[in-house]
Amino acid sequence: MNALMESQNVRIALDLNEFERFVTQRNPTKIAVIVDENTHEHCYPLLKPFLPTEHLLIEIQSGEQNKTLTTCSHIWQQMTDYAMDRKGMVINLGGGVIGDMGGFCATTYKRGIDFIQMPTTLLSQVDASVGGKLGIDFQQFKNHIGTFKIPNLVYIYIPFLQTLSARQLLSGYAEVIKHCLIADADKWQTLQQSNYHTLDWQDIVQHSVAVKAQVVDTDPYERGLRKILNFGHTIGHAIESYYLTDDQRALLHGEAIAIGMMCEAYLAQQKGFIGESDLNRITQYIDKLYPTLTIKDEEVAAIAQLTRQDKKNEGGKIQCTLLEQVGKANFNQPITLNEVSQALQWYQGL
Ligand SMILES: NC(=O)c1ccc[n+]([C@@H]2O[C@H](COP(=O)([O-])OP(=O)(O)OC[C@H]3O[C@@H](n4cnc5c(N)ncnc54)[C@H](O)[C@@H]3O)[C@@H](O)[C@H]2O)c1
Ligand SMILES: O=C(O)C(=O)C[C@@H](O)[C@H](O)[C@H](O)COP(=O)(O)O
Numbered sequence: 338m339n340a341l342m343e344s345q346n347v348r349i350a351l352d353l354n355e356f357e358r359f360v361t362q363r364n365p366t367k368i369a370v371i372v373d374e375n376t377h378e379h380c381y382p383l384l385k386p387f388l389p390t391e392h393l394l395i396e397i398q399s400g401e402q403n404k405t406l407t408t409c410s411h412i413w414q415q416m417t418d419y420a421m422d423r424k425g426m427v428i429n430l431g432g433g434v435i436g437d438m439g440g441f442c443a444t445t446y447k448r449g450i451d452f453i454q455m456p457t458t459l460l461s462q463v464d465a466s467v468g469g470k471l472g473i474d475f476q477q478f479k480n481h482i483g484t485f486k487i488p489n490l491v492y493i494y495i496p497f498l499q500t501l502s503a504r505q506l507l508s509g510y511a512e513v514i515k516h517c518l519i520a521d522a523d524k525w526q527t528l529q530q531s532n533y534h535t536l537d538w539q540d541i542v543q544h545s546v547a548v549k550a551q552v553v554d555t556d557p558y559e560r561g562l563r564k565i566l567n568f569g570h571t572i573g574h575a576i577e578s579y580y581l582t583d584d585q586r587a588l589l590h591g592e593a594i595a596i597g598m599m600c601e602a603y604l605a606q607q608k609g610f611i612g613e614s615d616l617n618r619i620t621q622y623i624d625k626l627y628p629t630l631t632i633k634d635e636e637v638a639a640i641a642q643l644t645r646q647d648k649k650n651e652g653g654k655i656q657c658t659l660l661e662q663v664g665k666a667n668f669n670q671p672i673t674l675n676e677v678s679q680a681l682q683w684y685q686g687l
């Protein structure tokens with residue numbers, strides 16, 4: 338496990354000393370720290386004593402709706418005004434939005450400069466900061482423009498989680514559930530028998546990072562196996578995208594993926610891969626934890642249409658990751674638009 342974390346440049350820590358040593362050794366000419374208003378308030382004060390005094394603070398507005406080219410322009414502009422050269426370094430202090438977008442800005446600025454991921458949400462500590470997927474949304478499509486690049490360092494400082502809201506924590510937990518369902522049936526059992534409110538987040542982060550790092554190490558550019566990390570995302574991303582601009586009904590990434598995992602588990606059961614008892618256990622566990630989304634009948638077809646742009650698709654065919662059993666997933670499973678609609682209708686009836 339340590340070797341894998343090593344290959345993905347991940348450190349999980351309860352202090353910031355090693356982070357400080359890394360930056361000192363790297364000796365960047367200039368440093369830009371990217372925050373949003375919340376990580377500025379809650380996380381930056383903890384990090385500041387460990388940063389060189391001279392650095393640029395770039396603040397963006399929080400939220401998925403700001404993971405756009407417009408925000409990238411603002412970031413690139415500030416880096417340019419600060420005269421950052423190729424030996425500069427970007428530190429992404431935030432959740433998955435800052436990590437994905439700040440990493441994308443860093444890898445494209447002057448064809449690429451060093452960057453550190455400092456994930457501050459559960460979701461970004463267990464998933465988004467690891468594995469080098471970077472990018473932004475385009476029109477209605479999630480992570481439509483992006484690159485792969487392993488960060489120079491992923492520094493997971495567990496105490497950042499102390500100021501995270503309950504809703505954001507639960508959103509991140511969806512990716513934890515995903516990692517268990519695709520790769521670790523025993524841990525899935527343990528989660529079901531545990532009280533969510535007393536979970537040991539350090540243990541959870543370590544487990545998830547190990548699962549993800551192992552998959553990414555085998556297939557860094559998602560030619561095949563890495564697609565298992567996308568379980569729940571064919572339908573989950575479509576749901577997230579569809580409601581993104583609806584102030585009343587917008588879902589967090591993990592909330593959408595939770596629904597996507599239930600729908601895709603349903604498809605696996607319909608195709609005879611998993612049994613009804615497994616489907617019921619998955620559904621009952623997730624449905625009890627997460628808020629229910631009411632999908633109107635007239636919305637189903639439009640949500641299903643969004644799956645046509647999924648990055649796992651090939652030659653116009655929708656390809657999904659489906660559970661073969663709990664703890665094991667198969668990628669490149671063809672599904673039809675009609676099946677996506679059926680799964681959404683099944684979810685409506687839960
Ligand atoms: N690259 C990947 O492999 C990968 C994996 C999973 C998800 N993602 C992406 O990650 C994004 C979601 O990430 P997220 O859930 O971290 O959302 P986020 O980055 O929007 O952060 C969630 C909210 O929490 C606030 N926040 C962050 N840290 C805080 C802290 N310590 N205390 C208080 N508030 C804090 C933020 O300001 C924000 O309002 C999505 O865009 C998703 O597509 C990427
Ligand atoms: O790291 C991966 O690979 C994943 O699929 C992890 C997902 O949780 C994450 O949401 C990722 O950003 C989705 O990637 P995409 O290629 O479907 O946009």
Ligand SMILES: [Zn+2]
Pocket residue numbers: 464512570590594
């Ligand atoms: Zn995800």
